[in-house]
Amino acid sequence: MSELIFEKSRSGRRAFAQAPVDAPEIAIPAELLRSDEPRLPEASELQTVRHFTRLSQKNFSIDTQFYPLGSCTMKYNPRACNALALLPEFAGRHPLGPVSHGQGFLACMYELQEMLKDVTGMKGVSLTPMAGAQGELAGVAMIKAYHDARGDAERTEIIVPDAAHGTNPATANMCGCTVREIPTGPDGDVDIDALKAVLGPKTAGIMLTNPSTLGVFERHIKDIADMVHKAGGLLYYDGANLNAILGKVRPGDMDFDVIHMNLHKTFSTPHGGGGPGSGAVGVNKRLLPFMPIPVVGKTEVDGEALYDWLAEEDIPQSIGRLSGFMGNSGVLLRAYVYMRMIGRDGMERIAEYATLNANYLMARLRDAGFELAYPGRRASHEFIITLKHEAKSVNLTAMDVAKALLDRNFHAPTTYFPLLVPECLLIEPTETESKETLDNFVAAMIDIAKAAKEDGVEYKEAPYRMPVRRLDDVKAARQLDLAYRPESE
Amino acid sequence: MPFIPHTEKDTREMLAAIGADSIEELFDEIPAELRIDHLRGVPEAHNEMEVSRLMRERAAMDGTPMCFIGAGAYEHHIPTAVWDIATRGEFYSAYTPYQAEASQGTLQTIYEYQTMITELTGLDVSNASLYDGASALAEAALMAVRTNRRVKTGLVLLAPGVNPVYEQVAVAIAGAQGLTFERLPVDAATGNVSFDKLEAGRNPVAVVTQQPSFPGTLEDVDRLSDWAHAEGALVIAIANPTSLALLKAPGHWGEKGADIAIGEGQPLGVPLSSGGPYFGYMTCKQQHVRQMPGRIVGRTTDLDGNPGFALTLQAREQHIRRTKATSNICTNQGLMVTAATIYMSLLGFQGLATVARRSHANTTRLVDGLCTIDGVSRLYDGPYFHEAALKLDRAVAPLLTALAEQNFLGGFDLTDFADTDALLVCATETKTDADIDAYIAAFTAAMG
Numbered sequence: 001m002s003e004l005i006f007e008k009s010r011s012g013r014r015a016f017a018q019a020p021v022d023a024p025e026i027a028i029p030a031e032l033l034r035s036d037e038p039r040l041p042e043a044s045e046l047q048t049v050r051h052f053t054r055l056s057q058k059n060f061s062i063d064t065q066f067y068p069l070g071s072c073t074m075k076y077n078p079r080a081c082n083a084l085a086l087l088p089e090f091a092g093r094h095p096l097g098p099v100s101h102g103q104g105f106l107a108c109m110y111e112l113q114e115m116l117k118d119v120t121g122m123k124g125v126s127l128t129p130m131a132g133a134q135g136e137l138a139g140v141a142m143i144k145a146y147h148d149a150r151g152d153a154e155r156t157e158i159i160v161p162d163a164a165h166g167t168n169p170a171t172a173n174m175c176g177c178t179v180r181e182i183p184t185g186p187d188g189d190v191d192i193d194a195l196k197a198v199l200g201p202k203t204a205g206i207m208l209t210n211p212s213t214l215g216v217f218e219r220h221i222k223d224i225a226d227m228v229h230k231a232g233g234l235l236y237y238d239g240a241n242l243n244a245i246l247g248k249v250r251p252g253d254m255d256f257d258v259i260h261m262n263l264h265k266t267f268s269t270p271h272g273g274g275g276p277g278s279g280a281v282g283v284n285k286r287l288l289p290f291m292p293i294p295v296v297g298k299t300e301v302d303g304e305a306l307y308d309w310l311a312e313e314d315i316p317q318s319i320g321r322l323s324g325f326m327g328n329s330g331v332l333l334r335a336y337v338y339m340r341m342i343g344r345d346g347m348e349r350i351a352e353y354a355t356l357n358a359n360y361l362m363a364r365l366r367d368a369g370f371e372l373a374y375p376g377r378r379a380s381h382e383f384i385i386t387l388k389h390e391a392k393s394v395n396l397t398a399m400d401v402a403k404a405l406l407d408r409n410f411h412a413p414t415t416y417f418p419l420l421v422p423e424c425l426l427i428e429p430t431e432t433e434s435k436e437t438l439d440n441f442v443a444a445m446i447d448i449a450k451a452a453k454e455d456g457v458e459y460k461e462a463p464y465r466m467p468v469r470r471l472d473d474v475k476a477a478r479q480l481d482l483a484y485r486p487e488s489e
Numbered sequence: 490m491p492f493i494p495h496t497e498k499d500t501r502e503m504l505a506a507i508g509a510d511s512i513e514e515l516f517d518e519i520p521a522e523l524r525i526d527h528l529r530g531v532p533e534a535h536n537e538m539e540v541s542r543l544m545r546e547r548a549a550m551d552g553t554p555m556c557f558i559g560a561g562a563y564e565h566h567i568p569t570a571v572w573d574i575a576t577r578g579e580f581y582s583a584y585t586p587y588q589a590e591a592s593q594g595t596l597q598t599i600y601e602y603q604t605m606i607t608e609l610t611g612l613d614v615s616n617a618s619l620y621d622g623a624s625a626l627a628e629a630a631l632m633a634v635r636t637n638r639r640v641k642t643g644l645v646l647l648a649p650g651v652n653p654v655y656e657q658v659a660v661a662i663a664g665a666q667g668l669t670f671e672r673l674p675v676d677a678a679t680g681n682v683s684f685d686k687l688e689a690g691r692n693p694v695a696v697v698t699q700q701p702s703f704p705g706t707l708e709d710v711d712r713l714s715d716w717a718h719a720e721g722a723l724v725i726a727i728a729n730p731t732s733l734a735l736l737k738a739p740g741h742w743g744e745k746g747a748d749i750a751i752g753e754g755q756p757l758g759v760p761l762s763s764g765g766p767y768f769g770y771m772t773c774k775q776q777h778v779r780q781m782p783g784r785i786v787g788r789t790t791d792l793d794g795n796p797g798f799a800l801t802l803q804a805r806e807q808h809i810r811r812t813k814a815t816s817n818i819c820t821n822q823g824l825m826v827t828a829a830t831i832y833m834s835l836l837g838f839q840g841l842a843t844v845a846r847r848s849h850a851n852t853t854r855l856v857d858g859l860c861t862i863d864g865v866s867r868l869y870d871g872p873y874f875h876e877a878a879l880k881l882d883r884a885v886a887p888l889l890t891a892l893a894e895q896n897f898l899g900g901f902d903l904t905d906f907a908d909t910d911a912l913l914v915c916a917t918e919t920k921t922d923a924d925i926d927a928y929i930a931a932f933t934a935a936m937g
Contacts, residue, residue: 001593001788001796005601007835010879012601015835017765020845020918023850026735032707034737038608040838048834049570052827054580058594063578065591077582080537086572086760089548094558095764098893101554104547105763118530130620130765133807133819137662144665170807170817176559179812190551248516249523270822273595274585274617276766276785292661320661324561324623324654324753325764333762335546341491343534344527352512353493353902359515360503378518396591405512417808434494435503461792466590468797476789476801478776482614483604 001468002058005041006484015045020361039486058410058467059273066437068361070382070414070426071165071213073243073265075354078338081269083431085333095325099308106307109296109329112336119347120242121252122282126291128327134241134259135279136171136207141319142258142283142290143205143234144175149290149317155232159198159206163214163418168238177204184420188216188374190224210254211241211380213418214373215358215426222487225255234258234287241267243382243430244355247348251282254296258283267335278331279287289317294326353431354381357438361429364442369449373421382428384421391423396452398423400459401445403470407463408444490536515860540898552896557855557928559876559915560703560901561622561652562764563731563756565844566728566919567828568835571758575828585667585784585820589799590791595823596798599786602830609733610726610750611740617784617821621848622753626655626697626727627662628782628816629751632773633695634668635780635815636748640694643667648682648713649675650702651727653906680706680878682713693720698747699727700736704903704913705876706869707736714743726750730757730770734842734851740774749773758832759825768822768829779805787873805920837869844918849874851916851925858929859914862936868903868911876915878903885912891935897928 001104026033043051060067065075085091092342093105113125129135140158158172159180169179182194190208206228210218218224228235237251237259251259263269263278271277283291297310309326312318342350358379365385366372373384390396402412402425414426429438451457461470495503500512509515516524535543556564574583579594586592586599603615619625630645647656647670656670673696680702696717699708714724724738726747739747755767755924773781779802787801807814836844852875859865864882881888885902889912893898903911916925 001597001798004597004604006604013776014837014839015568018566018835020566020847021838022843023846026708026846026849027853028735028874029847031711032737032872033735034611034733034741036611036738036741038605038733038738038838040605040608040836040841041834042837043834045568045835047571048831049574050832052574052598053577055594056574056577057598058592058597059579059583059592060588061579062582067584069782072584074582074584078492080541081582082576084541084544085762086546087544089551091701091760091762092553092556092564093551093763094556094564094761095562096558096560097554097556097898098889100890100893101551101898102763104550107550108544108547115531118528121525130624131818131820133817134620134624137671137817141661141665143779165819166807166809166811166814167817167819168587169811170814171814172815174662174666174817176667202514203665219518219520222520222523237605245519248525249519250525253523253525270581270820271584272825273580273583273592273598273827274823275820276620276768276822276824277820278766283863299504321654322624322656322661323658323765324621324652324767327764328620328766329764330760330762331766337540338544339531340535340540341537342679345553346491346531346534347528347531349493351517353495355515356495356500356503356507356512359507361508363507371627378515401622402588403590406588412588428604432492435499466592466594468795469791469793471589471791471797471799473791473799476787476799477788480801481788482600482785482801483607484600 002054004484005043007043008047008051011042013042013044015048017045019059023196032060048418066412066433066441067411068413068427068429069411071427072203072239073428073430074322074475075268075430076432077270081334081337083396084337085330086100090333100218103307106296110298110307112332116261116282119246121250122259122280123285124288124291125280125282126295127280127332128292128322129260129279129281130323130327132260132262132279133167133171134322135281136167137174138281138292138322139236139258139260140175140177142173142287143236145290145319146287147204154202155204158204162420163208163212164209164404165213165240168455185245186216188217188377189220195224199227199231203231204235205236207236207238209238209240211244215380215383216374216377217380221254241380246351248351252284258287263331263335268338269334276328278328290319290321291315292320292417293318350431357429357433358382358429361427361438365445368442368446373424375443382426384424384426386421387423394452395458398425401425401448403462404448404459405444407465410441412445490810505750520853543670554896554898555924556898557914557916558898558901560913561753562761564761564917566921567758567760570835571828571831574831575824580827581824586800593798596743596786597828598830600788600798602826603786605830605833606770607772609730610772611738612750613775614623615777616827616858617786618780619769619771619783619818620822621765621767621769623655623658625751625771627659629725629749629771630659630663630668630695631666632749632780633725636777637694637723640692642692643669644691645670646693646696646706647672648698650680650704650706650708651697651699652703679871680704681708684712687716689720693722695723695725697725697727701729701732701874704878705873707872710742714747718745723748728752730754731845734845748777754829757829759828766822766825768825780815783818784821847918851920852877855914855916855925859932862933864936868883868907875917876913879912879914881910881912883910885910888935892931897931
């Protein structure tokens with residue numbers, strides 16, 4: 001580890017250019033004031049810049065490494081999206097400023113809503129959810145509100161396939177629903193008989209990701225939609241894998257009632273070291289009255305467009321507000337810029353080349369001897385290989401391969417997810433990676449497996465070339481050290 | 490084909506390796522009747538130059554008015570270095586630090602952030618952040634229910650000064666889990682809680698106090714915290730982090746200190762940006778850490794015994810616990826926390842205290858100046874930090890419109906909240922005496 005910024009701190013040192021003119025007088029009674037001095041760093045501007053620049057260099061990132069993290073869509077984040085979202089007028093705009101000083105921003109938000117409606121085939125879009133998981137919460141809350149408004153309050157069961165992201169069941173629980181988990185068939189599609197068995201008068205809805213987290217397109221989606229709707233339930237679309245089908249097939253056309261999109265995946269806003277995300281939701285006609293607020297509306301006044309907020313009085317049955325203002329608006333601006341640069345034809349190209357890259361990588365790895373979890377299927381924009389045989393025969397686990405890849409300057413794929421495939425790697429190359437990069441990745445994978453099989457090389461202690469070796473997670477949890485306290489060093 | 494590197498030769502070779510004749514063939518598992526030909530509502534592509542021009546035109550429509558609004562989001566000077574570094578690709582385009590060895594930069598930054606925010610709030614432990622201040626209240630209320638298990642009422646009492654939007658968000662997020670939110674009685678003269686009217690024996694699971702309050706007043710946090718603890722409730726503090734350079738830290742409120750502190754992290758180096766992305770901070774006492782939602786970073790050692798950082802206590806989280814998780818939250822606001830950590834490092838405690846004192850002094854100058862105008866007076870008695878409520882003798886909305894035409898964002902219309910014609914104004918360190926005087930002059934003119 002690098003020395004902590006606190007250890008570089010020296011009493012009395014400051015970044016003087018950052019201090020405003022001081023004001024010694026404070027008209028606040030002493031009993032409300034603090035008497036202790038919080039130990040923030042005391043460092044010069046150069047020390048601070050150097051410290052955090054050096055820390056940044058200890059990260060893998062899309063800008064520096066291939067990052068084939070399955071279900072995360074780690075594609076190139078265009079620089080212009082960031083620069084244009086941070087134009088001074090946008091960066092400095094107060095969220096409670098009047099619409100007279102927000103027509104430029106609101107126009108972008110309105111057009112983003114319209115573009116997302118088209119891309120997803122939904123009738124309404126609300127941009128406020130601040131991450132995919134909050135979009136899920138909004139979606140399930142809308143499903144509940146819909147049933148409640150119809151006097152159908154007994155519908156409290158949410159069906160979730162076993163391959164789902166952990167956020168799906170956790171969200172259903174937060175919304176006061178119970179979860180019915182259903183298994184996946186051997187070909188990666190939902191087990192239809194199992195679905196039939198759980199459908200009934202308590203069914204509120206089903207949460208599906210399509211293409212699924214197994215990297216395959218759910219072929220019976222129409223039948224599933226019919227069955228669930230016939231049982232009185234609604235369909236929720238988890239947009240984690242929307243990148244795979246942009247401009248090819250739309251959730252609305254698959255009969256989904258409500259969806260969330262991960263703008264930080266499909267529309268290339270930054271992942272930022274784990275956030276901010278952005279989880280806009282789309283709804284069909286029957287859920288329009290329940291959308292989270294605010295939404296941006298447009299009226300024509302003397303032939304001129306006027307954009308304004310739609311709030312409680314406009315959407316009285318809304319599930320309410322999910323953020324202090326309107327969600328991660330700066331992220332939404334980045335997504336808007338991205339979509340305008342990509343354009344309608346570009347959307348289709350994204351799905352095509354993301355799918356081409358995934359199927360190419362899958363074919364190459366299969367030919368190199370890796371076992372596919374679903375060998376009879378096309379890959380969507382991602383696919384799974386399983387190391388269950390290698391784990392037994394040569395003690396090469398998914399974790400080992402992940403750490404060995406780091407030493408070869410590749411970020412690891414997603415490991416041990418979905419939970420139903422043993423020793424799995426979920427690999428998503430995205431459309432912005434070149435054939436050479438994919439070929440180099442295949443070569444690294446072959447090299448790792450060959451060394452294990454032929455030379456008995458083990459990777460239990462890998463990585464070796466990172467800033468730190470493998471970390472002791474057990475100690476991290478048992479001897480909690482969550483903040484620097486010099487007195488306990 | 491923006492951002493797609495494939496040459497025609499690449500595509501041919503890749504299809505050959507797959508054994509497909511065309512890219513179209515790769516979509517053959519999607520039922521034909523579901524397919525669409527084209528998107529119609531997305532415009533044609535534009536190159537970077539064209540989109541840049543469009544965005545500059547849009548930005549110019551919004552302008553750069555002089556802002557005297559606070560109400561939960563505050564304009565502060567952000568050192569250039571903050572976003573110069575935070576938007577380095579290694580921070581900007583990295584993901585969740587699940588592969589700890591390849592994410593030590595992000596992990597150490599979060600550990601340093603956790604240290605700084607616990608120092609500011611006077612509490613033991615912090616998570617890696619939540620979405621924003623408002624949603625952090627929902628998470629804190631749910632955490633209080635898990636922690637304070639003897640209390641089964643699900644009743645959360647809110648001081649009168651809690652931001653009303655925070656309450657709305659808490660209801661939307663946590664309402665389905667049996668929580669109810671009620672307001673404590675208000676003392677009309679001070680805007681703070683009326684201790685005379687407090688009702689004992691309600692058995693609340695938590696009492697929430699915001700300091701400074703939404704309308705800018707300063708609550709007797711010691712007395713209210715002691716009352717809440719005597720009632721068997723946990724104390725949840727909402728605090729503006731800039732104010733904590735001056736005001737008593739939540740960890741030291743009353744005899745026992747607040748149990749959980751949350752708040753909007755935006756004032757720590759995050760641009761206003763129409764309301765987001767911001768970040769919600771959350772700190773708590775050590776004994777509650779296992780009920781805390783969200784990611785947490787811990788320091789540990791590697792195979793060589795050298796120190797390093799990793800996500801820890803993950804057994805609380807949705808990807809492990811699924812329905813039994815402490816929350817469905819998956820992300821933190823990593824990039825915003827990175828910016829805040831750099832901001833706090835550059836300012837240090839002395840710098841932050843200067844920002845706080847200068848903001849207090851500027852707001853004092855503003856309030857004193859406005860109160861010399863006929864028809865303008867303080868709405869509440871008592872001290873304030875960098876935001877104060879004014880009572881007006883007329884409707885606020887037309888006045889704000891008139892000021893906006895002069896390119897002043899005159900404040901937040903507090904009429905609904907206060908149930909009388911009232912305006913909430915704020916002048917941070919970004920304003921000069923000349924700025925404040927110009928606003929007072931414009932206000933005077935608008936009042937006619």
